[in-house]
Amino acid sequence: MTATRLDENILLTADNCRYCLMCRHVCPIGHVTGLETLTPHGWGLMIASNRRGLLTWNDESVFKLYSCADCGTCRAHCVTDQPLPETIATARAQVVEAGLAPPAVGRVAEMLQRWQNPYEEQAPEPVEGRGEVALFVGDEATYLRPGLLDAALKLLEAAGIRPVLIGRGRSNGYVASSLGLIEIAHDLARANLEDLAASGARRLLVLSPGDFFAFKQLYPERLQLSLPDSVDLSEVTVLLAQALDRGELAFEPLPPGPPHAYVDPSHSVRVKTRYDAPRKLLAAVIPAPPVELFWRRERTHPVGSTALKFTIPQFADHLTWARLGDARQAGAQRLISEDAGTLKALGDHAARFGVEVLSLYELLASQLR
Amino acid sequence: MKYSFPREMIRSELEDIVGQHFVSVEETDRLVYSTDWSWMPQMWLDRGERLPMPDYIVHPGSAEEISEIMDIANKYHLPVVPWGGGSGTQGGALPMFGGILLDMKRMNKIIEIDEVSLTVTAQAGINGQQLEWALNEKGLTLPHYAASAKCATLGGYLAPRGTGTISTKYGKAEDMVMSMQIVLPTGEIIRTPPVPQHAAGPDWTRLWLGAEGTLGVITEATMRVEYIPESRLLRAVLFDDLSKALEAGRRMMTRRLHPFVIRLYDPASTKTRVKAILGYDFDGAYMVLGFDGDPDIAALEEEKALEMCAELGGRDLGPEPGWKWWNHRYDFYYPPINLKLPWMYGTTETITTYDKIEKLYWAEKKAVEEGFAEWNVRFIGHFSHWFHWGVMLYSRFIIEEPPQDAREALRLHNRIWNTAMQAVLANGGMINEHHGIGLKLGRYMRKQYGDAWPFLLRLKKMIDPNGIMNPGKVGF
Numbered sequence: 039m040t041a042t043r044l045d046e047n048i049l050l051t052a053d054n055c056r057y058c059l060m061c062r063h064v065c066p067i068g069h070v071t072g073l074e075t076l077t078p079h080g081w082g083l084m085i086a087s088n089r090r091g092l093l094t095w096n097d098e099s100v101f102k103l104y105s106c107a108d109c110g111t112c113r114a115h116c117v118t119d120q121p122l123p124e125t126i127a128t129a130r131a132q133v134v135e136a137g138l139a140p141p142a143v144g145r146v147a148e149m150l151q152r153w154q155n156p157y158e159e160q161a162p163e164p165v166e167g168r169g170e171v172a173l174f175v176g177d178e179a180t181y182l183r184p185g186l187l188d189a190a191l192k193l194l195e196a197a198g199i200r201p202v203l204i205g206r207g208r209s210n211g212y213v214a215s216s217l218g219l220i221e222i223a224h225d226l227a228r229a230n231l232e233d234l235a236a237s238g239a240r241r242l243l244v245l246s247p248g249d250f251f252a253f254k255q256l257y258p259e260r261l262q263l264s265l266p267d268s269v270d271l272s273e274v275t276v277l278l279a280q281a282l283d284r285g286e287l288a289f290e291p292l293p294p295g296p297p298h299a300y301v302d303p304s305h306s307v308r309v310k311t312r313y314d315a316p317r318k319l320l321a322a323v324i325p326a327p328p329v330e331l332f333w334r335r336e337r338t339h340p341v342g343s344t345a346l347k348f349t350i351p352q353f354a355d356h357l358t359w360a361r362l363g364d365a366r367q368a369g370a371q372r373l374i375s376e377d378a379g380t381l382k383a384l385g386d387h388a389a390r391f392g393v394e395v396l397s398l399y400e401l402l403a404s405q406l407r
Numbered sequence: 408m409k410y411s412f413p414r415e416m417i418r419s420e421l422e423d424i425v426g427q428h429f430v431s432v433e434e435t436d437r438l439v440y441s442t443d444w445s446w447m448p449q450m451w452l453d454r455g456e457r458l459p460m461p462d463y464i465v466h467p468g469s470a471e472e473i474s475e476i477m478d479i480a481n482k483y484h485l486p487v488v489p490w491g492g493g494s495g496t497q498g499g500a501l502p503m504f505g506g507i508l509l510d511m512k513r514m515n516k517i518i519e520i521d522e523v524s525l526t527v528t529a530q531a532g533i534n535g536q537q538l539e540w541a542l543n544e545k546g547l548t549l550p551h552y553a554a555s556a557k558c559a560t561l562g563g564y565l566a567p568r569g570t571g572t573i574s575t576k577y578g579k580a581e582d583m584v585m586s587m588q589i590v591l592p593t594g595e596i597i598r599t600p601p602v603p604q605h606a607a608g609p610d611w612t613r614l615w616l617g618a619e620g621t622l623g624v625i626t627e628a629t630m631r632v633e634y635i636p637e638s639r640l641l642r643a644v645l646f647d648d649l650s651k652a653l654e655a656g657r658r659m660m661t662r663r664l665h666p667f668v669i670r671l672y673d674p675a676s677t678k679t680r681v682k683a684i685l686g687y688d689f690d691g692a693y694m695v696l697g698f699d700g701d702p703d704i705a706a707l708e709e710e711k712a713l714e715m716c717a718e719l720g721g722r723d724l725g726p727e728p729g730w731k732w733w734n735h736r737y738d739f740y741y742p743p744i745n746l747k748l749p750w751m752y753g754t755t756e757t758i759t760t761y762d763k764i765e766k767l768y769w770a771e772k773k774a775v776e777e778g779f780a781e782w783n784v785r786f787i788g789h790f791s792h793w794f795h796w797g798v799m800l801y802s803r804f805i806i807e808e809p810p811q812d813a814r815e816a817l818r819l820h821n822r823i824w825n826t827a828m829q830a831v832l833a834n835g836g837m838i839n840e841h842h843g844i845g846l847k848l849g850r851y852m853r854k855q856y857g858d859a860w861p862f863l864l865r866l867k868k869m870i871d872p873n874g875i876m877n878p879g880k881v882g883f
Contacts, residue, residue: 053742053748054742054743054747055742057442057444057449057742057747057748058740058741058742058745059444059492059493059494059555059557059558060557060558060737060740060741061557062492062534062557062558063534063535063536063537063556063557063558069534069537072466072510072512072513072515072532073431073436073466073510074436074439074440074490074493074510074512075435075436075439075440079439079493079558080439083438083439083442083452084435084438084439087438087452090452090453090455091455092438092452092455092457093434093435093438098433098434098435099434099435102435116741117735117737117738117741118741118742118743118744120742332540332541332544337540
């Protein structure tokens with residue numbers, strides 16, 4: 039697979055987006071930088087201008103091309119569903135093919151090729167056993183928040199589910215795709231789908247909206263790979279919330295504590311129907327009404343779980359600070375989320391903002407009745 | 408790019424004021440800031456041509472910093488072009504002569520929401536939709552629902568005297584201004600009076616409304632806000648005849664009903680844009696009516712409005728086509744369903760009194776369609792901002808197969824606009840109602856104002872003696 043194979047739609051989307059400003063208000067990078075260039079319109083214009091010979095890819099322009107967080111918020115707010123994140127990923131793939139990608143991309147590529155994750159020099163664990171239900175673990179839950187998986191498994195067991203673990207320690211392919219490492223992304227996705235096939239599962243559970251997006255949309259759209267039609271995909275939070283509704287799960291409420299807020303994880307906007315489930319679960323352990331962040335639900339800004347932490351870490355930090363600042367402004371002293379990458383990014387900077395960061399799965403597991 | 412010694416000196420001085428991170432001379436930034444939302448520069452880039460670019464893109468963090476930047480601009484005689492969201496349609500933010508482009512988006516703080524007096528004070532660079540969300544959290548709304556709200560800034564609402572979709576009840580952006588902080592071209596930081604209605608001399612606050620950055624930089628504004636209305640009613644009515652539809656709108660306004668929207672599409676718009684976006688295939692003039700506020704009063708006003716429409720043959724289509732328009736009113740601006748390149752298009756919107764509006768509409772339509780028939784030009788329009796004395800005509804021309812040569816296309820665009828403006832001025836219209844003058848309409852200012860124009864030129868000279876502010880715009 040090469041970038042040029044995906045080239046056909048790139049100019050059309052870039053041309054559509056280059057002069058459209060209708061998603062400016064939700065672009066997190068545009069918001070934290072205030073730079074016109076670093077907005078969907080700016081990226082569209084850059085790509086369209088490159089195609090017209092008005093802009094060459096060089097260190098400066100490539101830096102800006104890699105400044106998009108690939109969070110999907112622009113597309114989620116586009117009335118005509120312009121796939122600009124996919125177009126940017128394709129443009130990056132062309133930059134990679136031309137040998138012009140930032141050095142950090144090469145380092146990530148090396149790790150992904152060798153270890154199938156960008157975090158640890160450790161190979162993914164093979165699939166053990168078969169079953170009706172599989173749980174994709176991925177690399178972030180494995181390496182960025184190790185306690186998360188045990189908590190999620192405890193909760194699933196309480197709901198009567200013992201999943202086969204797949205992709206444990208392996209990237210879902212999003213980071214590679216986002217950086218323009220299209221071949222590597224394809225290999226990772228194929229390996230995850232092979233794990234799924236080996237498990238024999240007809241239901242695939244994922245721990246985060248980022249993983250949901252990868253299987254549901256990224257694989258077919260960017261990599262021409264698909265989940266089998268017979269496999270039902272859902273987030274663990276959605277499944278647990280349904281079990282809670284049916285009375286199959288019960289939790290011991292925590293004693294009253296400082297104000298808390300739920301942080302919609304990165305990529306939440308790509309899964310439009312998922313906003314209520316984690317809030318419902320959280321309300322079962324912290325009955326006090328939460329404060330809501332300004333950048334929430336359909337306008338969620340990403341924190342962690344994007345490729346920016348590898349390429350432009352200062353922008354990744356800006357996004358994290360913006361969410362923590364949002365929390366402080368809202369008066370929240372405890373932040374709860376379920377996505378490992380989101381938790382890691384928030385946790386790394388939380389002390390500076392005087393907030394505590396808690397894992398939703400771990401919190402729920404600790405309060406299981 | 409490698410800068411020459413003087414340029415590096417100026418860059419360094421600008422960095423001393425705002426910090427190194429907030430000055431860019433990079434090629435990609437200069438390219439992106441070389442175009443706004445107007446057709447002319449977009450077409451120019453589309454054809455692979457290069458535009459004038461700013462020399463320095465500066466992101467000021469305060470009025471004081473802008474004041475210091477003015478000192479540098481005056482010292483080196485550099486143009487200063489304020490930039491908000493870049494959503495202007497008239498080229499008002501184009502850096503025609505290079506210089507310093509002031510991107511205001513770093514100044515995006517809400518300073519105060521006064522829930523007693525119902526006002527909000529914010530820095531001018533705040534995004535319109537983000538400001539609206541913040542107000543909504545408190546049950547309030549800034550009733551300037553511009554199509555550009557998702558990208559435009561508060562300063563960008565005010566500088567060209569913008570109008571939003573519910574202006575018919577709530578007024579234009581300029582009508583919502585309580586007061587402003589402004590940095591003058593000479594560097595002074597001034598505040599206009601704290602309230603708009605008083606008798607302490609002339610209303611000089613309004614000098615900067617419509618100046619489009621040619622008389623200084625709006626850095627902060629206090630705006631009147633409203634409670635989110637308790638109820639909204641939407642309805643659509645179809646008229647066979649545009650003349651009768653205009654008369655229905657006139658009766659509603661002159662008899663002092665308070666619709667928040669009367670959106671009347673001419674038959675050509677109804678058959679094309681309304682059909683394309685909303686999916687209704689109507690013959691005639693499609694009118695959307697909206698009433699809001701107390702549910703009983705809104706319902707009664709709607710009933711009266713429908714009676715007036717029925718008297719003139721308007722057919723009530725019910726609430727659904729009204730709500731569909733309301734829920735999709737901004738879809739008209741999304742690609743690929745918006746007007747877009749490689750088409751040629753222009754919005755020659757105007758305003759006049761009720762006694763002249765219909766004649767103006769037909770005169771402009773005839774002049775454009777007959778004058779440029781060889782290009783299969785289409786003229787469409789809608790009437791969307793209604794006053795007690797008259798209404799705005801949002802007229803547009805569209806050519807689906809314009810010249811491919813950029814220069815030829817630009818000349819044709821200007822010729823069509825000349826024809827449209829001649830028809831507008833000959834029929835008592837203003838050359839613009841809410842998009843502003845920018846680069847595109849500057850050449851008509853003398854014709855618009857006649858003997859008053861030299862007075863405006865003198866005013867400009869007095870406020871901006873070195874002519875640094877946004878040169879080439881608003882006719883200055």
